[in-house]
Amino acid sequence: MTLLHLEAVTRTVLPPDQPALTILNGVDLTVVENDRISVVGRSGSGKSTLLNILGLLDLPTSGIVEFAGRPVKDYSSRERDRVRGREIGFVFQQFNLLPGRTALENVMMPLYYAEGRQFWRRRALAAEMLEEVGLGHRLESLPDRLSGGEQQRVAIARSLVRGPRLILADEPTGALDLDTGQSVMELIDAVAARTKAALVVITHDPAIAARSRDHYRLEAGVLTRATDASASAASESRRLLAAAEPTS
Secondary structure, X not given: OEEEEEEEEEEXXXXXXXXXXXXXXXXXXXXXXXXXEEEEOOOOOOHHHHHHHHOOOOOOOEEEEEEOOEEHHHOOXXXXXXXXXXXXXXXXXXXXXXXXXXXXXXXXXXXXXXXXXXXXXXXXXXXHHHHHOOOOOOOOOOHHHOOHHHHHHHHHHHHHOOOOOEEEEEOOOOOOOHHHHHHHHHHHHHHHHHHOOEEEEEEOOHHHHOOOOEEEEEEOOEEEEEOOHHHHHHHHHHXXXXXXXXXX
């Protein structure tokens, strides 16, 4: 089943006293159930803007965006908020945990906006999710008592506790060391596989990108399919090195 479909999507902004700036240019992308997609791009390529459109946070300037077959432009702002909260989970580089709340309370937060059984079982569901990410013994710990990897696991549990159909991960291992980052990605992959959620990872890390089945490259707002994630990331590294070399 197609969850998300983008066709000829553009995003243009108007900076004060400057010409219009095109951030995304003719983006086509289809995400289906249980997909594994990576998007590799350097800083300024439009990754954050693409993520905001995929997550129904922003609307395109032109083009088509559909979620579960319905044009997103037909949703009211409140409907978009409801769909986002119920169907989409975000995992960010920064953990964004509430500092004065325990791990359990942080994971419970999205369930306060749920309905029915999820709302009434919010404490039990949050505890079960923390158990699944290996933190069943840290339910009452505050974020400053957790390691970076543990804080990211709490953030993952919070993102996935409502059982989203689409997981958007924005540089999810950027604040972690290599081994912890690989462990966190294995965890995200495992939870996504169990729930049959689609997973879109936006990253500059070739090792993280290589875990996906479908690989894309975003450059100057243009999204292209890449046949090999490692080759795409290596090409990006060579480009950055060349740009950094002094000219004679």
